[in-house]
Structures are given as C-alpha cells and as structure tokens.
Amino acid sequence: MHQLTLAEIARGLADKKFSSEELTKTLLARIAQLDPQLNSFITLTEDLALEQAKAADARRANGETGALLGAPIGHKDLFCTLGVRTSCGSKMLDNFKAPYDATVVAKLAAAGAVTLGKTNMDEFAMGSANESSYYGAVKNPWNLEHVPGGSSGGSAAAVAARLLPAATGTDTGGSIRQPAALTNLTGLKPTYGRVSRWGMIAYASSLDQGGPLARTAEDCAILLQGMAGFDPQDSTSIDEPVPDFSANLNGSLQGLRIGVPKEFFSEGLDARIAELVHNSIKVLEKLGAVIKPISLPNMQHAIPAYYVIAPAEASSNLSRFDGVRFGHRCEDPKDLTDLYKRSRAEGFGPEVQRRILVGAYALSAGYYDAYYLQAQKIRRLIKNDFMTAFNEVDIILGPTTPNPAWKIGAKNSDPVSAYLEDVYTITANLAGLPGLSMPAGFVDGLPVGVQLLAPYFQEGRLLNVAHQYQLNTDWHTRSPAGF
Ligand code: GLN
Numbered sequence: 495m496h497q498l499t500l501a502e503i504a505r506g507l508a509d510k511k512f513s514s515e516e517l518t519k520t521l522l523a524r525i526a527q528l529d530p531q532l533n534s535f536i537t538l539t540e541d542l543a544l545e546q547a548k549a550a551d552a553r554r555a556n557g558e559t560g561a562l563l564g565a566p567i568g569h570k571d572l573f574c575t576l577g578v579r580t581s582c583g584s585k586m587l588d589n590f591k592a593p594y595d596a597t598v599v600a601k602l603a604a605a606g607a608v609t610l611g612k613t614n615m616d617e618f619a620m621g622s623a624n625e626s627s628y629y630g631a632v633k634n635p636w637n638l639e640h641v642p643g644g645s646s647g648g649s650a651a652a653v654a655a656r657l658l659p660a661a662t663g664t665d666t667g668g669s670i671r672q673p674a675a676l677t678n679l680t681g682l683k684p685t686y687g688r689v690s691r692w693g694m695i696a697y698a699s700s701l702d703q704g705g706p707l708a709r710t711a712e713d714c715a716i717l718l719q720g721m722a723g724f725d726p727q728d729s730t731s732i733d734e735p736v737p738d739f740s741a742n743l744n745g746s747l748q749g750l751r752i753g754v755p756k757e758f759f760s761e762g763l764d765a766r767i768a769e770l771v772h773n774s775i776k777v778l779e780k781l782g783a784v785i786k787p788i789s790l791p792n793m794q795h796a797i798p799a800y801y802v803i804a805p806a807e808a809s810s811n812l813s814r815f816d817g818v819r820f821g822h823r824c825e826d827p828k829d830l831t832d833l834y835k836r837s838r839a840e841g842f843g844p845e846v847q848r849r850i851l852v853g854a855y856a857l858s859a860g861y862y863d864a865y866y867l868q869a870q871k872i873r874r875l876i877k878n879d880f881m882t883a884f885n886e887v888d889i890i891l892g893p894t895t896p897n898p899a900w901k902i903g904a905k906n907s908d909p910v911s912a913y914l915e916d917v918y919t920i921t922a923n924l925a926g927l928p929g930l931s932m933p934a935g936f937v938d939g940l941p942v943g944v945q946l947l948a949p950y951f952q953e954g955r956l957l958n959v960a961h962q963y964q965l966n967t968d969w970h971t972r973s974p975a976g977f
Contacts, residue, residue, distance in 0.1 A: 495520045496656040497973070500713040503659060504561045507554060514554075514564030518547040518608055521566050525610065525657045528977060532633045534642075534652040536571045537579045538611040546608040553606060561716045561740065563606030568653075568661040570646050571612040572619060573599050573704070574693040582695045583615040583627040583645075586821040586841030596693025597725045598662060598704050605720040613661055614648030617843045618812065619697040621645050622672055622915045623905065626845040631902050634677060635974040636940055640899040643673030649707045650677040655977040660708035660717050664694060666701045667800055668894075668919025671931035674707055675894035675943025678933045678972060680960060681707045682714045685950050686926035687732035689718075690725035698807035699730070701800075701923040710970055711932065711960035715739035718953060734951055742954045743961040748782035750959065751887040757793040758892030758918060767942050770935035771893050774944045777966055778891075778959070788883045788890070792875040793921055799876070800920040801913055802856045802869035808846075809853030815841060848909065877925040884949045889959060893918055894931040894943035922947050930956040933969035941969075 495517055498506065506512055522540055529535055543566070550564035569575060572582045574592035576599075581587045595603065603609070616626045624632040624647025634642040635655035642651040646663030650673035653661050663670040665683035674681025682705045689704040696702060706717035719740065724733040754775065759768055775785055815821035817837025824840055827833035842850070856865040883890060895915055905912045922929040927950060931943040948955045964970050 496524050498659060499710055500561065500565055500659045500708060500716045503565050507564045508559065514547040514550045514608060515544065518543050518566050518610065521610060521657060528655060529657060531638060532635060532651045532655055533630050534614055534632050534648040534657065535611045536581055536614050536629050536648070539578055539609050543608050543610045546603065550606045550608060560606055562602065562720045564608060566608045566610050566658060567602065568611050568613045568649060568658045569599060569609060570615050570649050570661065570663050572615060572664060572695040573662060575599055575609070575612065578612065580612065580695070583617040583629065584841065584843065584846070585628045586815050588628065588822065594693060597690035597727060598694065598721050602720045607720060610658060613652055616645035616647065617846050619645040619664060619666055619669055620845050620849055622668065622912050624648065625902060625906070626843055628843060634899050635977050636677065639901055640940065641902055643676035643899060645669040646707060647673050650674060650679055653679055653707055653709065654974060656973060660706060660713050662704060662721065663707045664702055664704045665923065666697050667804060667923050668916045670705045670707060671894050671919050671929055671943070671945060672915065674931040676899040676941060678941035678970065679707055679709055680711050680714050680930065680932045680970060681705065682718060682930045682953060682956065683922060683928060684718065684722060684953050685928045687730050688951065688953065689721045690728045690731050692725055692727040696811040698804040699811060700807060701804060711957045711964055712743060715743060715957045737954050739954055739957055743958050745958045746782060747778060747959060747962050750783040750889065751786055752778060752783050753786050753788035753883050753887030753890045755788050755790045755890060755892060757790050762917070763893060763896045764898070764937065766937045767893050767896070770942050771944055774934045774963065775891065777963060781962055781966065786887055788887060790879040790883060790921065792872065792879050795872045796876055796921045796924060797913060797917055799869040799872040800924060802865050803873065805849040805853030806856045806866050809850045809857065812846070812850055845909065873924045876921055880925045880927060889955060890947040892945055894945040898937045898940035898942060918945060926950065928953045928956055930960055932960045932963060935969055
C-alpha cells in the first residue's frame with residue numbers, strides 16, 4: 495500500500511479497496527519501523543491522523559468525493575499546526591505549539607488530507623542539505639551517508655522512502671526543487687503569491703513560497719490544488735483564478751518552445767548531469783517540443799544578490815524571536831540585554847546566526863546602498879532577463895542542481911560551497927516565477943533532477959510538460975533499495 499501515489503490512493507479509496515484509516519495505520523507503522531534510519535520527522539501526529547482518517551472515511555461513506563479526501567500527507571515543520579509543535583527545525587521554537595493552523599494546513603485539512611506528522615527541515619529553512627536542523631541531519635534514502643537536500647529535506651526523504659505519498663515544502667531559494675532533485679521526486683515551487691504564506695514561519699518574505707513534493711507531476715497537481723488560492727490574510731497573496739491542474743495534464747507538447755539557457759551549462763555543472771539533462775531534452779523533442787538556445791545574462795549575479803536579500807529579510811523576520819515575544823528564553827537573565835543576548839545565542843544555531851549577522855550588516859546605514867540596494871537592482875535585471883526570454887519560449891529547461899547529493903558533513907567547513915549548489919534554483923525566487931524539478935536519471939546511484947521554469951501563474955504548463963515526460967520515462971517510478 496505504501497507504494498501508491500496520491501492518484502492511486504484516491505482511486506483505491508473511491509473503489510473501497512481500503513479505508514483511509516487502514517492506509518494511515520500502515521504508513522504510521524512504516525514510519526515507526528523505518529524513520530529511525532532517516533530522521534525525516536520532527537513530530538508525529540498519530541492521534542490527529544487517525545481522527546482525520548476516520549472523519550475522511552465517514553465523509554466518503556456519506557457520498558463525498560475528492561482527490562485529497564483521506565490522503566495521508568506530512569507538513570514541513572514551519573507550517574503552523576494548531577496545538578502541535580511547530581519548531582522550524584530550531585531549538586528557538588522547540589516548545590512552540592502553534593495557536594492556529596496555517597492557511598495551507600487548514601485548506602488541506604478541509605479537503606480531507608490526513609496529517610501524519612511534521613517533517614524535519616534546515617533550521618528556519620536556511621540550508622541546502624538539511625544538516626542545520628536542531629533535530630539532527632536527515633539522511634537520503636538513496637544512500638544514507640548522503641544529504642537529501644534542503645531545506646525541505648524531511649519532506650523529501652519521507653516521500654522518497656515511501657513513508658508518505660506526498661508532503662508540503664517551502665522554497666525560498668530552491669528548498670522544494672533541490673531536495674526533490676536529490677531524492678528522485680517531483681517538486682513544484684509555485685508563482686510567488688499563488689499559495690498563502692499565512693501561518694508559514696517566514697525566512698525571507700519576498701522569496702518564500704509553499705508548494706508540493708510528491709513522486710509524480712500528477713500528484714503535485716493534486717496537492718497544489720489543495721494548497722493554492724487567494725488568501726485575504728496574506729497581503730502578498732494574489733487573487734488569480736486557480737485552474738484545475740489535474741484536468742490539464744494531457745495537453746500536447748507539439749510546438750512547445752523550450753528555452754535552454756547557455757548559462758545553465760557553464761563550468762561547475764557535473765558533466766554526467768549535463769548529459770542526463772540533454773537526454774531529457776531529447777525525450778521532449780520526440781514529443782514535439784522545439785528547442786531554442788537562450789541566454790540569461792545576469793544569472794552570474796544571482797547567488798551574491800540572493801545571499802544579501804535573503805539574509806537581510808531573515809535578520810528582520812527573526813528579530814521577533816527574542817525570548818520575550820517568541821521563542822526560547824535563557825535561565826536567570828541578569829537584565830534585559832542579557833536576556834536577549836543569551837536567549838538568541840542559545841536558541842539559534844550557527845547557520846542562522848551567520849545569516850542574521852550578514853543581513854543586519856547589509857541593511858546597516860553605512861552599507862545599505864552598497865549591498866542591499868545593489869542586490870535589489872540585480873534582482874530586477876534577473877527578472878527582466880526572464881521576461882525577455884519568455885517572449886520567445888514557453889518554458890525554460892536546465893539542471894536543478896550542479897551536483898548530485900553530497901556526503902553528510904562534506905560542506906560543513908565551507909558554507910559558501912553549499913550556497914553555490916543553489917545556482918540554478920534561486921533565480922526563479924528572485925523573479926517570483928514558478929519552477930518544477932522532475933527525476934531525470936542517476937549518477938553513481940544518486941538521483942538527478944531536471945528543472946522547468948514557466949511564466950507567472952503557468953504552474954499548469956509545468957505540470958503538463960512534466961506529466962507528459964513521465965508518461966514516456968520511468969525514472970520517477972524507481973524507489974530506493976531498502977525502502
Ligand atoms: N539553500 C537556500 C538557503 O539556504 C534556499 C533555502 C530555501 O529555499 N529555503 O537560503
């Protein structure tokens with residue numbers, strides 16, 4: 495039963511082959527048996543899950559239908575969940591029980607999804623390896639010595655290991671697409687404003703976006719349908735109609751113009767990944783797509799711009815965790831300054847402290863113009879590059895990451911080498927565009943992803959292309975040995 499996709503689960507539940515309660519119990523037992531190897535969950539919500547599963551079964555018995563009704567999922571542990579610990583992977587929030595559900599959580603629960611637990615993540619979503627979590631590193635089910643990617647690494651590892659059919663994630667600079675690539679999943683970062691950020695603990699507010707991680711594009715369509723939509727509680731949510739993603743997966747790719755940016759194939763890209771990306775292009779060409787070489791000339795500035803803007807926003811967002819309003823409080827403070835200092839020094843891990851320092855520096859009066867303002871200008875140039883490219887092509891294709899999953903600990907002494915792994919994903923966040931990663935093969939037994947980018951609100955186009963690709967390839971069906 496654990497091998498079933500969301501789409502197959504929906505059919506099985508509709509045909510009464512099994513109940514949501516049975517499925518939930520099976521997966522909870524599997525998590526208990528296998529998760530100790532992976533560390534993909536921070537909190538399990540068994541009681542809530544069984545209650546939701548029984549309620550979903552009752553709704554189905556009353557004639558209700560719906561692709562998510564009774565479907566087990568997990569939530570990245572930065573989506574607030576009423577009465578359940580929402581830690582953000584940090585000691586700072588180790589004892590925080592959210593007093594309300596995030597909009598995404600509430601919408602999925604209303605659609606009948608069953609929450610099995612809260613998944614592990616990089617602390618405050620800062621990282622590309624899921625090594626910075628207060629709750630320990632997550633292991634990649636394809637090779638337990640390697641990272642699963644991050645920051646949504648717990649969601650990715652759990653879905654890849656068939657502990658869950660799908661899970662939510664968030665993507666500020668690649669944290670859905672990159673772990674999807676590194677664990678053989680399909681992951682989608684929606685257009686900025688498509689999915690509500692209300693109740694999603696902020697890292698960098700102008701970049702953060704929630705989205706689905708699943709094994710197939712078909713399943714991403716189902717989960718995204720339950721997450722997307724205008725939310726008056728989020729002032730950056732966009733009031734744009736949400737199409738029926740599942741109904742639009744079968745469009746023909748005849749004449750689809752795919753732009754391949756030369757900057758995506760420059761030095762730093764593993765040659766074996768380049769070859770797999772070219773193979774995926776051939777598959778799409780056979781389906782009728784037309785390939786056009788394009789250029790995104792400002793891409794080289796994306797990492798420096800992102801690593802100013804994201805920490806700047808983080809330094810502001812994380813100021814609320816001061817031991818008074820929110821978060822861990824130190825013992826016996828001497829005075830107020832001591833309370834702030836020690837609470838934050840004890841509550842935040844080293845990567846989070848590094849980002850706060852970088853961000854506060856970039857925003858300081860003397861350096862604002864030199865760093866923050868410059869970075870914002872580069873951000874606009876990157877967006878303009880995409881707008882120019884999308885005048886000529888329907889989607890853009892390239893690798894999701896320059897390398898396959900690295901060994902746990904391999905980049906610990908050099909944070910910048912980890913930042914460089916985000917080179918292909920962060921441009922979509924800077925521009926606010928939707929992006930998807932899909933499985934495209936293996937290098938040394940480790941999965942590789944291909945990334946697709948589309949114009950604003952064209953998530954449906956990404957899902958359509960990925961679904962057609964998946965009908966003609968079987969990379970996404972492979973599962974890791976031992977799981
Ligand atoms: N790796 C990037 C960072 O550390 C992106 C993380 C994310 O998308 N949340 O900031």
